[in-house]
Amino acid sequence: MTTQRYTLWGTPHSLYTGKARSYLIKKQVPFDELLASDPRFLGEVVPQVGHMVIPVVETPEGELIQDCTAIIDHCEARFADGPAMEPAGGVQHVVSLILDAFGSNYFMPLAMHYRWSYRAEQEAFLRAEFARAIPVSMPYENRLAAAEMLMGKFNGFLPGLGVTSEVIPAMEDSYKELLGLLEAHFRVHPYLMGGRPGLADFGMMAPLYAHLARDPVPGFLMRTTAPNVARWTERMNVAPIADNDYADTGAAWPTGDAIPATLEAVLAAVFAHWGPGLEADAAQFDRWLAGLADPAPGTVVSHDGGRSVHPHVGRIEYPWRGVTMRRGSHPHSLWHFARAQAAAAALDDAAKARLDALLARTGGAAMMAIATAWPIVRENNVLVLG
Numbered sequence: 001m002t003t004q005r006y007t008l009w010g011t012p013h014s015l016y017t018g019k020a021r022s023y024l025i026k027k028q029v030p031f032d033e034l035l036a037s038d039p040r041f042l043g044e045v046v047p048q049v050g051h052m053v054i055p056v057v058e059t060p061e062g063e064l065i066q067d068c069t070a071i072i073d074h075c076e077a078r079f080a081d082g083p084a085m086e087p088a089g090g091v092q093h094v095v096s097l098i099l100d101a102f103g104s105n106y107f108m109p110l111a112m113h114y115r116w117s118y119r120a121e122q123e124a125f126l127r128a129e130f131a132r133a134i135p136v137s138m139p140y141e142n143r144l145a146a147a148e149m150l151m152g153k154f155n156g157f158l159p160g161l162g163v164t165s166e167v168i169p170a171m172e173d174s175y176k177e178l179l180g181l182l183e184a185h186f187r188v189h190p191y192l193m194g195g196r197p198g199l200a201d202f203g204m205m206a207p208l209y210a211h212l213a214r215d216p217v218p219g220f221l222m223r224t225t226a227p228n229v230a231r232w233t234e235r236m237n238v239a240p241i242a243d244n245d246y247a248d249t250g251a252a253w254p255t256g257d258a259i260p261a262t263l264e265a266v267l268a269a270v271f272a273h274w275g276p277g278l279e280a281d282a283a284q285f286d287r288w289l290a291g292l293a294d295p296a297p298g299t300v301v302s303h304d305g306g307r308s309v310h311p312h313v314g315r316i317e318y319p320w321r322g323v324t325m326r327r328g329s330h331p332h333s334l335w336h337f338a339r340a341q342a343a344a345a346a347l348d349d350a351a352k353a354r355l356d357a358l359l360a361r362t363g364g365a366a367m368m369a370i371a372t373a374w375p376i377v378r379e380n381n382v383l384v385l386g
């Protein structure tokens, strides 16, 4: 039976489902959200996607779309008459792509840290959440037991993400600094780019909602130290856009391709906190590439050639915020950030001059120049050489 509604396959506690959901809500796409524990997801959707991953969006025609960027690109094209989600200014566009990539990639290990390093304190909550992802055909007690195994899998990602006792204080310091800057911003603006939500908000919802706002330990931290960030995560999950608890109620972006002053401070932190890691990711990608016997378009980007949601191409080590960060490289960050770099490269001269001035003020020029020896693209739901 064909319906005119989309289906979002995901779970409430999933980082990237939170991003896709807030986009679909703000874009006013008609959709139903179904838990990924559904037998149809496991039996029909996963085999077609190629591996187990959420979120997946199913169109009314039955087409399956994986990856939040692909989901948003699809809906932006199909619902071109819907609420605008992309500011018109060239610099604004580049900034929203940078923040989308930052939220979706840099921030993920921080979110995973606050979920799993504090597992004991929030065990009951996490167990109940993960049990939702277990088929309802099982008795609830068995779902709780099966949840334990699933939790072990995700908890086991921490070393690969670089979360070790040596760097945890630096990671928490990074998060708290970002949270403070975001709190200052959300005191005066309802959304990152100003009066309207956009890609920057969706990207930042990935870590800041499912893990950092919902999980009890980071949720307490956010509510008690950054209440306006907490309120933004709520606002991002309702369709209306005009928010009259703000002076910035025009439901519009700033004119003249400007970005809010409070966002400039966030952007400066983005470049400072993320730059060293992205540079190390690019260097390792090039080393891996140089070691390939026969690199060709379509070669899967992963250390073992296998399909993986977050592939690595070798481990990396670099100085970061007073400690040595050791983690798996993350080519997905390079792929995502390259979208912002491509948008910057396509600007006309006047916009390019405005962007250069902004990058000079925020210390972003070096990071924007990071390049890999071969472009990375997404094909058939995995990263491949372009």
Ligand SMILES: N[C@@H](CCC(=O)N[C@@H](CS)C(=O)NCC(=O)O)C(=O)O
Pocket (backbone or CB within 6 Å): 014, 015, 016, 017, 052, 053, 054, 055, 066, 067, 068, 069, 309, 310
């Ligand atoms: N780039 C993907 C990332 C999706 C993703 O990482 N999903 C997580 C759950 S939030 C997952 O399914 N992980 C399974 C795994 O890593 O094996 C997107 O934007 O959709």
